Amino acid sequence: MKNFVDSTDQALSGRTAPQESRGRIRTEHLIDLVQRCVGRSDVLCEQAIAWTAITRPYISGTRGFARWSGNTSRSVREITGPNGQTSQAGFLWTATRGTASALADERDSMELRYSDSRTEGRSTSLKNLHPSGSLEGDLALEEKEVKGSSNDNAPLSARITERAQVVLDEGLKVLASLGDMNLMTASGKVLRMLDPGLDIWSEVEGEKPAYVATEPLGRRAWSLALFCGLQNVVLAVEDIESLTGLSKRGVQVFLKRLMEADPLLVRKVRQGRSFLYEINWFDVLHPAGDYFEQAVARDEIRRKRAAKDHAVQATSARRGTGPGYLAFLHSSSNAKREQYLADHPLPDNASEEFKALVAEGDEMALWEYFKAQEAEAGPVPSTPETLVAPSKGIAKEGTVGSPLQAQPAQVDPEVLAAMKARICASTYA
Structure with missing residues:
Protein backbone atom coordinates (compact mmCIF):
# COMPACT_ATOMS: atom_id res chain seq x y z
CA MET A 1 0.00 0.00 0.00
CA LYS A 2 1.20 3.53 -0.64
CA ASN A 3 2.87 5.45 2.13
CA PHE A 4 0.44 7.98 3.61
CA VAL A 5 3.19 10.57 3.83
CA ASP A 6 3.59 10.55 0.08
CA SER A 7 -0.13 10.45 -0.60
CA THR A 8 -0.98 13.48 1.51
CA ASP A 9 1.48 15.55 -0.47
CA GLN A 10 -0.61 15.26 -3.64
CA ALA A 11 -1.89 18.47 -5.23
CA LEU A 12 -5.49 17.46 -4.77
CA SER A 13 -7.10 20.85 -4.52
CA GLY A 14 -6.63 24.58 -4.56
CA ARG A 15 -3.17 25.93 -5.32
CA THR A 16 -0.58 23.52 -4.03
CA ALA A 17 2.95 24.61 -4.76
CA PRO A 18 5.78 22.47 -3.35
CA GLN A 19 7.71 25.48 -2.13
CA GLU A 20 4.64 26.72 -0.26
CA SER A 21 3.94 23.35 1.33
CA ARG A 22 7.42 23.43 2.86
CA GLY A 23 7.13 27.01 4.09
CA ARG A 24 7.23 28.34 7.62
CA ILE A 25 4.19 27.58 9.79
CA ARG A 26 2.84 30.28 12.12
CA THR A 27 3.22 28.28 15.32
CA GLU A 28 1.70 31.10 17.36
CA HIS A 29 -1.48 30.56 15.39
CA LEU A 30 -1.44 26.85 16.19
CA ILE A 31 -1.10 27.65 19.90
CA ASP A 32 -3.79 30.32 19.76
CA LEU A 33 -6.23 27.99 18.01
CA VAL A 34 -5.71 25.09 20.43
CA GLN A 35 -6.11 27.35 23.45
CA ARG A 36 -9.37 28.78 22.13
CA CYS A 37 -10.81 25.29 21.58
CA VAL A 38 -10.25 23.97 25.12
CA GLY A 39 -13.52 22.96 26.73
CA ARG A 40 -15.56 23.63 23.58
CA SER A 41 -17.25 20.63 22.03
CA ASP A 42 -19.13 22.71 19.45
CA VAL A 43 -16.23 23.99 17.33
CA LEU A 44 -14.71 20.78 15.94
CA CYS A 45 -15.54 21.44 12.29
CA GLU A 46 -14.36 25.04 12.39
CA GLN A 47 -11.24 24.01 14.30
CA ALA A 48 -10.36 21.58 11.50
CA ILE A 49 -10.86 24.25 8.81
CA ALA A 50 -8.79 26.77 10.80
CA TRP A 51 -5.99 24.20 11.25
CA THR A 52 -6.00 23.66 7.49
CA ALA A 53 -5.86 27.42 6.84
CA ILE A 54 -2.81 27.70 9.13
CA THR A 55 -0.84 24.66 7.99
CA ARG A 56 -1.80 24.85 4.30
CA PRO A 57 -2.24 28.56 3.46
CA TYR A 58 -2.18 27.74 -0.27
CA ILE A 59 -5.50 25.81 -0.14
CA SER A 60 -8.44 27.64 -1.72
CA GLY A 61 -11.97 26.89 -2.85
CA THR A 62 -14.93 25.46 -0.98
CA ARG A 63 -14.18 21.91 -2.08
CA GLY A 64 -10.49 22.36 -1.30
CA PHE A 65 -11.11 23.39 2.32
CA ALA A 66 -13.75 20.70 2.70
CA ARG A 67 -11.47 17.95 1.45
CA TRP A 68 -8.36 18.87 3.41
CA SER A 69 -10.24 19.55 6.65
CA GLY A 70 -12.40 16.43 6.45
CA ASN A 71 -15.66 18.40 6.19
CA THR A 72 -18.33 18.73 3.54
CA SER A 73 -18.63 21.67 1.17
CA ARG A 74 -21.96 22.55 2.76
CA SER A 75 -20.41 22.67 6.24
CA VAL A 76 -17.63 24.94 5.02
CA ARG A 77 -20.09 27.43 3.52
CA GLU A 78 -22.29 27.36 6.62
CA ILE A 79 -19.35 27.97 8.96
CA THR A 80 -17.56 30.73 7.04
CA GLY A 81 -18.82 34.28 7.36
CA PRO A 82 -19.56 36.92 4.71
CA ASN A 83 -16.77 38.65 2.81
CA GLY A 84 -14.53 40.59 5.17
CA GLN A 85 -16.02 39.05 8.33
CA THR A 86 -15.21 36.20 10.69
CA SER A 87 -16.77 32.76 10.95
CA GLN A 88 -19.17 31.41 13.57
CA ALA A 89 -16.56 30.77 16.27
CA GLY A 90 -14.30 33.58 15.07
CA PHE A 91 -11.41 31.32 13.99
CA LEU A 92 -11.54 32.26 10.30
CA TRP A 93 -11.52 35.51 8.37
CA THR A 94 -13.23 35.40 4.98
CA ALA A 95 -11.34 37.20 2.25
CA THR A 96 -13.97 36.04 -0.24
CA ARG A 97 -16.60 33.32 -0.18
CA GLY A 98 -16.09 32.75 -3.88
CA THR A 99 -18.46 33.03 -6.83
CA ALA A 100 -19.68 30.20 -9.03
CA SER A 101 -20.36 30.93 -12.69
CA ALA A 102 -20.59 29.16 -16.02
CA LEU A 103 -18.12 31.73 -17.35
CA ALA A 104 -14.49 31.23 -16.39
CA ASP A 105 -13.86 34.97 -16.11
CA GLU A 106 -16.62 35.33 -13.52
CA ARG A 107 -15.55 32.45 -11.26
CA ASP A 108 -13.99 33.32 -7.91
CA SER A 109 -12.50 30.88 -5.41
CA MET A 110 -13.07 30.92 -1.65
CA GLU A 111 -10.14 32.42 0.28
CA LEU A 112 -9.92 31.98 4.07
CA ARG A 113 -7.34 33.14 6.60
CA TYR A 114 -6.89 32.35 10.26
CA SER A 115 -8.26 35.05 12.57
CA ASP A 116 -5.92 35.37 15.54
CA SER A 117 -7.73 36.19 18.79
CA ARG A 118 -5.29 39.01 19.52
CA THR A 119 -6.50 40.95 16.48
CA GLU A 120 -10.03 41.05 17.88
CA GLY A 121 -9.34 42.64 21.24
CA ARG A 122 -9.12 39.39 23.15
CA SER A 123 -6.28 38.61 25.51
CA THR A 124 -3.99 35.75 24.59
CA SER A 125 -1.27 36.42 27.09
CA LEU A 126 1.48 34.16 25.83
CA LYS A 127 4.48 35.91 27.31
CA ASN A 128 6.67 34.71 24.47
CA LEU A 129 4.61 36.41 21.75
CA HIS A 130 5.53 39.82 20.44
CA PRO A 131 2.79 42.25 19.30
CA SER A 132 3.89 41.46 15.76
CA GLY A 133 2.82 37.87 16.29
CA SER A 134 6.29 36.32 15.99
CA LEU A 135 7.91 34.02 18.51
CA GLU A 136 10.88 35.11 20.54
CA GLY A 137 14.03 33.49 19.29
CA ASP A 138 13.52 30.33 17.28
CA LEU A 139 10.49 28.04 17.14
CA ALA A 140 10.90 26.52 20.59
CA LEU A 141 9.08 27.88 23.63
CA GLU A 142 10.78 27.87 26.97
CA GLU A 143 8.97 25.71 29.48
CA LYS A 144 8.66 28.59 31.91
CA GLU A 145 6.96 30.68 29.23
CA VAL A 146 4.40 28.01 28.36
CA LYS A 147 3.74 27.05 31.97
CA GLY A 148 0.36 28.39 33.01
CA SER A 149 -0.18 30.27 29.77
CA SER A 150 -3.58 28.71 29.12
CA ASN A 151 -4.83 29.86 32.53
CA ASP A 152 -4.16 33.44 31.51
CA ASN A 153 -5.93 33.11 28.20
CA ALA A 154 -9.24 34.99 28.21
CA PRO A 155 -10.89 32.94 25.43
CA LEU A 156 -10.75 29.94 27.80
CA SER A 157 -14.07 29.95 29.57
CA ALA A 158 -13.71 26.39 30.91
CA ARG A 159 -11.81 25.66 34.12
CA ILE A 160 -9.68 22.61 33.49
CA THR A 161 -8.26 20.21 36.06
CA GLU A 162 -4.69 20.36 37.26
CA ARG A 163 -3.69 17.17 35.45
CA ALA A 164 -5.31 18.40 32.24
CA GLN A 165 -3.46 21.70 32.66
CA VAL A 166 -0.10 19.94 32.78
CA VAL A 167 -0.97 17.92 29.67
CA LEU A 168 -2.10 21.04 27.82
CA ASP A 169 1.07 22.94 28.69
CA GLU A 170 3.21 20.11 27.38
CA GLY A 171 1.08 19.90 24.27
CA LEU A 172 1.50 23.62 23.57
CA LYS A 173 5.23 23.23 23.97
CA VAL A 174 5.23 20.53 21.27
CA LEU A 175 3.04 22.61 18.94
CA ALA A 176 5.49 25.49 19.27
CA SER A 177 8.18 23.29 17.69
CA LEU A 178 6.13 22.39 14.60
CA GLY A 179 7.48 25.05 12.31
CA ASP A 180 7.29 23.56 8.79
CA MET A 181 5.53 20.99 6.62
CA ASN A 182 8.67 19.57 5.03
CA LEU A 183 8.43 15.79 5.03
CA MET A 184 12.17 15.55 5.50
CA THR A 185 11.87 17.05 8.99
CA ALA A 186 10.32 15.71 12.19
CA SER A 187 8.04 18.76 12.29
CA GLY A 188 6.62 18.05 8.86
CA LYS A 189 5.97 14.40 9.63
CA VAL A 190 4.07 15.23 12.83
CA LEU A 191 2.01 17.94 11.13
CA ARG A 192 1.06 15.54 8.34
CA MET A 193 -0.04 13.00 10.96
CA LEU A 194 -2.21 15.72 12.54
CA ASP A 195 -3.81 16.55 9.19
CA PRO A 196 -7.59 16.53 9.94
CA GLY A 197 -8.36 15.18 6.46
CA LEU A 198 -6.69 11.81 7.07
CA ASP A 199 -8.84 8.68 7.27
CA ILE A 200 -7.90 8.05 10.87
CA TRP A 201 -9.50 11.33 12.02
CA SER A 202 -12.57 11.10 9.79
CA GLU A 203 -16.17 10.60 10.78
CA VAL A 204 -17.58 7.59 8.93
CA GLU A 205 -21.29 6.88 9.35
CA GLY A 206 -22.48 3.31 9.09
CA GLU A 207 -20.22 0.56 7.80
CA LYS A 208 -16.63 1.54 7.14
CA PRO A 209 -15.87 1.83 3.38
CA ALA A 210 -13.66 -0.92 1.98
CA TYR A 211 -11.06 1.58 0.80
CA VAL A 212 -10.40 2.90 4.35
CA ALA A 213 -7.27 1.16 5.57
CA THR A 214 -7.59 1.86 9.31
CA GLU A 215 -10.47 2.14 11.75
CA PRO A 216 -11.31 5.86 12.02
CA LEU A 217 -10.90 7.44 15.45
CA GLY A 218 -13.01 10.49 14.64
CA ARG A 219 -12.54 14.24 14.76
CA ARG A 220 -12.93 14.35 18.55
CA ALA A 221 -9.85 12.17 18.84
CA TRP A 222 -7.99 14.53 16.52
CA SER A 223 -8.86 17.50 18.73
CA LEU A 224 -7.72 15.72 21.90
CA ALA A 225 -4.51 14.66 20.14
CA LEU A 226 -3.82 18.36 19.49
CA PHE A 227 -4.33 19.20 23.17
CA CYS A 228 -1.89 16.43 24.06
CA GLY A 229 0.65 17.36 21.38
CA LEU A 230 0.43 13.75 20.09
CA GLN A 231 2.26 12.63 23.26
CA ASN A 232 1.45 9.72 25.58
CA VAL A 233 -0.74 10.92 28.45
CA VAL A 234 -2.53 9.55 31.50
CA LEU A 235 -5.89 11.21 32.15
CA ALA A 236 -9.00 10.62 34.20
CA VAL A 237 -12.51 10.97 32.82
CA GLU A 238 -12.90 14.39 34.47
CA ASP A 239 -9.66 15.56 32.88
CA ILE A 240 -10.92 14.65 29.40
CA GLU A 241 -14.23 16.31 30.26
CA SER A 242 -12.50 19.61 31.00
CA LEU A 243 -10.37 19.47 27.87
CA THR A 244 -13.06 18.44 25.40
CA GLY A 245 -16.21 19.96 26.94
CA LEU A 246 -17.99 16.60 26.75
CA SER A 247 -20.22 15.21 29.48
CA LYS A 248 -19.11 12.25 31.59
CA ARG A 249 -21.24 9.93 29.51
CA GLY A 250 -19.87 11.46 26.33
CA VAL A 251 -16.28 10.86 27.47
CA GLN A 252 -17.06 7.23 28.30
CA VAL A 253 -18.53 6.66 24.83
CA PHE A 254 -15.54 8.43 23.29
CA LEU A 255 -13.00 6.26 25.16
CA LYS A 256 -14.89 3.11 24.21
CA ARG A 257 -14.67 4.07 20.56
CA LEU A 258 -10.91 4.60 20.83
CA MET A 259 -10.41 1.23 22.52
CA GLU A 260 -12.45 -0.58 19.89
CA ALA A 261 -10.65 1.18 17.05
CA ASP A 262 -7.16 0.34 18.30
CA PRO A 263 -6.50 -1.75 21.45
CA LEU A 264 -2.95 -0.40 21.62
CA LEU A 265 -4.09 3.19 21.79
CA VAL A 266 -6.00 3.27 25.10
CA ARG A 267 -5.42 1.22 28.25
CA LYS A 268 -7.43 1.44 31.45
CA VAL A 269 -5.30 1.45 34.61
CA ARG A 270 -6.17 1.53 38.28
CA GLN A 271 -4.70 4.17 40.58
CA GLY A 272 -5.85 3.80 44.15
CA ARG A 273 -9.61 3.71 44.16
CA SER A 274 -9.99 5.40 40.80
CA PHE A 275 -9.35 4.46 37.19
CA LEU A 276 -7.20 6.39 34.75
CA TYR A 277 -6.69 5.99 31.02
CA GLU A 278 -3.34 5.74 29.29
CA ILE A 279 -3.70 7.21 25.80
CA ASN A 280 -0.64 6.27 23.78
CA TRP A 281 -0.77 8.89 21.05
CA PHE A 282 2.99 8.89 20.60
CA ASP A 283 3.50 5.12 20.50
CA VAL A 284 0.73 4.46 17.98
CA LEU A 285 0.41 7.61 15.84
CA HIS A 286 3.65 9.56 16.12
CA PRO A 287 6.08 8.86 13.24
CA ALA A 288 8.74 8.03 15.85
CA GLY A 289 6.45 5.80 17.91
CA ASP A 290 6.96 2.10 18.61
CA TYR A 291 3.73 0.97 16.92
CA PHE A 292 3.53 3.49 14.11
CA GLU A 293 2.65 1.84 10.80
CA GLN A 294 4.12 4.11 8.17
CA ALA A 295 3.07 1.91 5.23
CA VAL A 296 -0.64 2.26 5.98
CA ALA A 297 -2.45 4.48 3.51
CA ARG A 298 -4.43 6.96 5.57
CA ASP A 299 -5.93 9.32 3.01
CA GLU A 300 -8.09 7.10 0.80
CA ILE A 301 -11.21 9.01 1.81
CA ARG A 302 -9.61 12.22 0.60
CA ARG A 303 -8.57 10.55 -2.64
CA LYS A 304 -12.14 9.43 -3.27
CA ARG A 305 -13.38 12.94 -2.55
CA ALA A 306 -10.75 14.34 -4.92
CA ALA A 307 -11.98 12.08 -7.71
CA LYS A 308 -15.57 13.21 -7.12
CA ASP A 309 -14.51 16.86 -7.03
CA HIS A 310 -12.60 16.44 -10.28
CA ALA A 311 -15.72 15.02 -11.91
CA VAL A 312 -17.78 17.95 -10.62
CA GLN A 313 -15.24 20.46 -11.91
CA ALA A 314 -15.10 18.75 -15.32
CA THR A 315 -18.88 18.84 -15.53
CA SER A 316 -18.98 22.53 -14.59
CA ALA A 317 -16.35 23.35 -17.21
CA ARG A 318 -18.26 21.43 -19.90
CA ARG A 319 -21.56 23.12 -19.03
CA GLY A 320 -19.82 26.47 -19.26
CA GLY A 378 -16.95 26.05 -38.30
CA PRO A 379 -15.58 28.88 -36.21
CA VAL A 380 -17.44 32.15 -35.80
CA PRO A 381 -15.99 34.78 -38.21
CA SER A 382 -14.04 37.59 -36.58
CA THR A 383 -15.72 40.22 -38.83
CA PRO A 384 -19.10 40.39 -40.59
CA GLU A 385 -17.46 40.90 -44.02
CA THR A 386 -17.27 37.19 -44.69
CA LEU A 387 -21.02 36.90 -44.07
CA VAL A 388 -21.94 39.58 -46.69
CA ALA A 389 -21.86 38.55 -50.35
CA PRO A 390 -20.60 41.33 -52.65
CA SER A 391 -23.26 42.86 -54.95
CA LYS A 392 -22.89 42.22 -58.64
CA GLY A 393 -21.69 45.08 -60.81
CA ILE A 394 -20.31 47.21 -57.96
CA ALA A 395 -16.62 46.77 -58.52
CA LYS A 396 -15.11 47.95 -61.74
CA GLU A 397 -12.66 45.85 -63.60
CA GLY A 398 -9.28 45.82 -61.82
CA THR A 399 -10.66 47.33 -58.59
CA VAL A 400 -11.98 45.93 -55.35
CA GLY A 401 -15.56 46.87 -54.59
CA SER A 402 -17.08 47.19 -51.10
CA PRO A 403 -19.81 44.62 -50.39
CA LEU A 404 -21.67 47.26 -48.40
CA GLN A 405 -22.00 49.72 -51.36
CA ALA A 406 -25.30 49.90 -53.20
CA GLN A 407 -25.44 49.56 -57.02
CA PRO A 408 -25.94 53.03 -58.70
CA ALA A 409 -29.51 53.60 -59.87
CA GLN A 410 -30.16 54.01 -63.64
CA VAL A 411 -32.43 57.10 -64.23
CA ASP A 412 -34.15 58.04 -67.55
CA PRO A 413 -32.55 61.34 -68.84
CA GLU A 414 -35.98 62.78 -69.83
CA VAL A 415 -37.38 62.17 -66.36
CA LEU A 416 -34.30 63.75 -64.85
CA ALA A 417 -34.67 66.87 -67.09
CA ALA A 418 -38.33 67.28 -66.08
CA MET A 419 -37.38 67.08 -62.38
CA LYS A 420 -34.76 69.79 -62.81
CA ALA A 421 -37.27 72.05 -64.62
CA ARG A 422 -39.79 71.75 -61.79
CA ILE A 423 -37.12 72.50 -59.13
CA CYS A 424 -35.97 75.60 -61.00
CA ALA A 425 -39.52 76.86 -61.50
CA SER A 426 -40.39 76.58 -57.84
CA THR A 427 -37.09 78.16 -56.77
CA TYR A 428 -37.36 81.29 -58.85
CA ALA A 429 -41.10 81.77 -58.67
Missing part, protein backbone atom coordinates in the same frame (compact mmCIF):
# COMPACT_ATOMS: atom_id res chain seq x y z
CA THR A 321 -19.52 26.02 -23.05
CA GLY A 322 -22.32 26.53 -25.57
CA PRO A 323 -22.68 22.84 -26.57
CA GLY A 324 -22.36 21.75 -22.95
CA TYR A 325 -25.03 24.13 -21.73
CA LEU A 326 -27.46 23.12 -24.49
CA ALA A 327 -26.80 19.45 -23.73
CA PHE A 328 -27.58 20.05 -20.05
CA LEU A 329 -30.84 21.85 -20.85
CA HIS A 330 -32.06 18.96 -23.02
CA SER A 331 -30.79 16.17 -20.75
CA SER A 332 -32.38 14.36 -17.84
CA SER A 333 -29.74 15.94 -15.56
CA ASN A 334 -31.73 19.16 -15.76
CA ALA A 335 -34.36 19.17 -13.03
CA LYS A 336 -36.45 21.62 -15.10
CA ARG A 337 -36.09 19.66 -18.34
CA GLU A 338 -39.82 19.13 -18.87
CA GLN A 339 -40.57 22.81 -18.41
CA TYR A 340 -37.73 23.76 -20.73
CA LEU A 341 -38.94 21.42 -23.49
CA ALA A 342 -42.47 22.73 -23.07
CA ASP A 343 -41.25 26.32 -23.47
CA HIS A 344 -38.83 25.41 -26.28
CA PRO A 345 -40.38 22.59 -28.34
CA LEU A 346 -38.20 20.86 -30.89
CA PRO A 347 -38.46 22.38 -34.39
CA ASP A 348 -40.44 20.51 -37.03
CA ASN A 349 -37.37 20.05 -39.20
CA ALA A 350 -35.31 18.51 -36.35
CA SER A 351 -33.47 15.37 -37.39
CA GLU A 352 -34.54 11.97 -36.14
CA GLU A 353 -31.13 11.53 -34.54
CA PHE A 354 -31.57 14.67 -32.44
CA LYS A 355 -35.12 13.70 -31.42
CA ALA A 356 -33.87 10.29 -30.28
CA LEU A 357 -31.07 11.85 -28.23
CA VAL A 358 -33.47 14.25 -26.51
CA ALA A 359 -35.88 11.41 -25.75
CA GLU A 360 -33.03 9.39 -24.21
CA GLY A 361 -31.79 12.38 -22.19
CA ASP A 362 -28.11 11.34 -22.07
CA GLU A 363 -26.16 14.54 -21.40
CA MET A 364 -22.83 13.24 -22.71
CA ALA A 365 -24.41 11.95 -25.94
CA LEU A 366 -26.15 15.29 -26.45
CA TRP A 367 -22.89 17.09 -25.78
CA GLU A 368 -21.12 15.02 -28.43
CA TYR A 369 -23.94 15.80 -30.88
CA PHE A 370 -23.80 19.56 -30.28
CA LYS A 371 -20.00 19.50 -30.45
CA ALA A 372 -20.19 17.82 -33.85
CA GLN A 373 -22.73 20.43 -35.02
CA GLU A 374 -20.41 23.20 -33.83
CA ALA A 375 -17.43 21.67 -35.63
CA GLU A 376 -19.43 21.28 -38.85
CA ALA A 377 -20.54 24.93 -38.74
